[in-house]
Amino acid sequence: LSPSNGTAPTPLTNYLDTQYYGEISIGSPAQMFNVVFDTGSANLWVPSYSCSPLYTACFTHNRYDGSKSRTHIKNGTGFSIQYASGNVRGFLSEDVVVVGGIPVVQVFAEATALPAIPFIFAKFDGVLGMGYPNVAIDGITPVFDRIMSQHVLKEEVFSVYYSKDPMHKPGGELVMGGTDPEYYTGTFNYMGTSEAGKWEVNMKGVTVGEEMLFCKEGCTAVIDTGSSYITGPASSVSVLMKTIGATELAEGGYTVNCDLVKSLPSVTFHLGGHDYSLTEEDYILWQSQFGEDICSVTFRGLDVPPPTGPIWILGANFIARYYTEFDRRNNRIGFATAV
Numbered sequence: 001l002s003p004s005n006g007t008a009p010t011p012l013t014n015y016l017d018t019q020y021y022g023e024i025s026i027g028s029p030a031q032m033f034n035v036v037f038d039t040g041s042a043n044l045w046v047p048s049y050s051c052s053p054l055y056t057a058c059f060t061h062n063r064y065d066g067s068k069s070r071t072h073i074k075n076g077t078g079f080s081i082q083y084a085s086g087n088v089r090g091f092l093s094e095d096v097v098v099v100g101g102i103p104v105v106q107v108f109a110e111a112t113a114l115p116a117i118p119f120i121f122a123k124f125d126g127v128l129g130m131g132y133p134n135v136a137i138d139g140i141t142p143v144f145d146r147i148m149s150q151h152v153l154k155e156e157v158f159s160v161y162y163s164k165d166p167m168h169k170p171g172g173e174l175v176m177g178g179t180d181p182e183y184y185t186g187t188f189n190y191m192g193t194s195e196a197g198k199w200e201v202n203m204k205g206v207t208v209g210e211e212m213l214f215c216k217e218g219c220t221a222v223i224d225t226g227s228s229y230i231t232g233p234a235s236s237v238s239v240l241m242k243t244i245g246a247t248e249l250a251e252g253g254y255t256v257n258c259d260l261v262k263s264l265p266s267v268t269f270h271l272g273g274h275d276y277s278l279t280e281e282d283y284i285l286w287q288s289q290f291g292e293d294i295c296s297v298t299f300r301g302l303d304v305p306p307p308t309g310p311i312w313i314l315g316a317n318f319i320a321r322y323y324t325e326f327d328r329r330n331n332r333i334g335f336a337t338a339v
């Protein structure tokens with residue numbers, strides 16, 4: 001634990017404002033892994049040493065080798081987690097996992113089948129789910145729950161800062177046990193999670209410029225630290241894109257003419273009685289490819305089938321603007337303006 005006050009910080013790396021990840025260790029002696037701290041899931045998985053050579057994504061990442069760890073406990077139960085583009089499959093193992101300097105004996109998954117899409121593009125090795133236990137696959141107690149039950153944290157909360165410019169050191173920070181005033185200004189506005197057991201809230205509408213265009217009867221917003229973008233129902237996002245004059249690319253992304261960026265409207269999310277606006281600076285990603293500027297829009301259409309959907313997912317570009325506190329004690333989420 002950091003000597004100070006029952007909080008445990010983990011610095012995060014920012015890769016192109018689209019991937020944020022931090023280091024954990026598994027096993028004795030420590031095997032290091034870069035993981036996304038993902039509020040959209042609740043399991044820990046890393047690539048396995050016994051991953052089949054068929055899966056290139058395993059061999060471009062760090063892999064866990066249980067035979068090299070004296071604290072490894074064999075389990076072997078099958079595991080599969082569903083992603084939009086494919087399943088990560090493997091088997092369960094148990095070992096000492098150290099997060100922010102706090103050790104826990106943790107059941108996690110060794111991935112032996114890792115789909116190239118999207119994980120060949122991942123700078124991180126695996127995913128550490130920060131979701132509630134009831135969304136955990138195989139009923140496995142999540143890492144943060146094991147840490148809470150050690151009673152070493154000052155508060156049963158964790159907070160996330162994502163930096164905006166890659167030059168900013170660090171690229172982000174996860175704090176378990178509290179918040180880091182270094183990275184936000186003003187006070188937190190809180191809202192209850194919509195159904196106990198998910199990091200999601202009721203959203204009252206989405207306004208573009210001055211006009212409320214979407215989610216007028218209310219809808220669900222998932223606060224997902226593991227997603228790069230903001231997603232909304234495909235029909236809504238396509239109207240939003242037309243409104244800002246964006247054109248759709250092949251793989252579902254959108255771009256705008258860089259000259260028009262400064263005149264783009266703000267997009268405002270009405271959450272918990274407060275308005276959270278994103279300006280074009282927050283939702284346009286300026287990338288220069290082959291010497292020319294590409295202005296991509298960090299909104300994506302994604303239709304999540306009922307009963308979960310239709311939902312909006314507020315990801316990294318939202319969190320980069322609004323420092324977020326996830327409060328397990330009070331089942332609420334707090335936002336403050338990020339610095």
Ligand SMILES: CCN(C(=O)c1cnc(C)nc1NCc1ccco1)[C@H]1CCCNC1
Pocket residue numbers: 018019020021036038039040041083118119121122123127224225226227228229315316
């Ligand atoms: C981690 C799996 N996720 C991604 O969206 C995702 C996929 N593939 C790549 C290469 N990166 C991803 N996220 C990068 C990132 C890091 C922090 C912010 O965004 C999502 C799946 C749904 C639950 N929530 C997480």
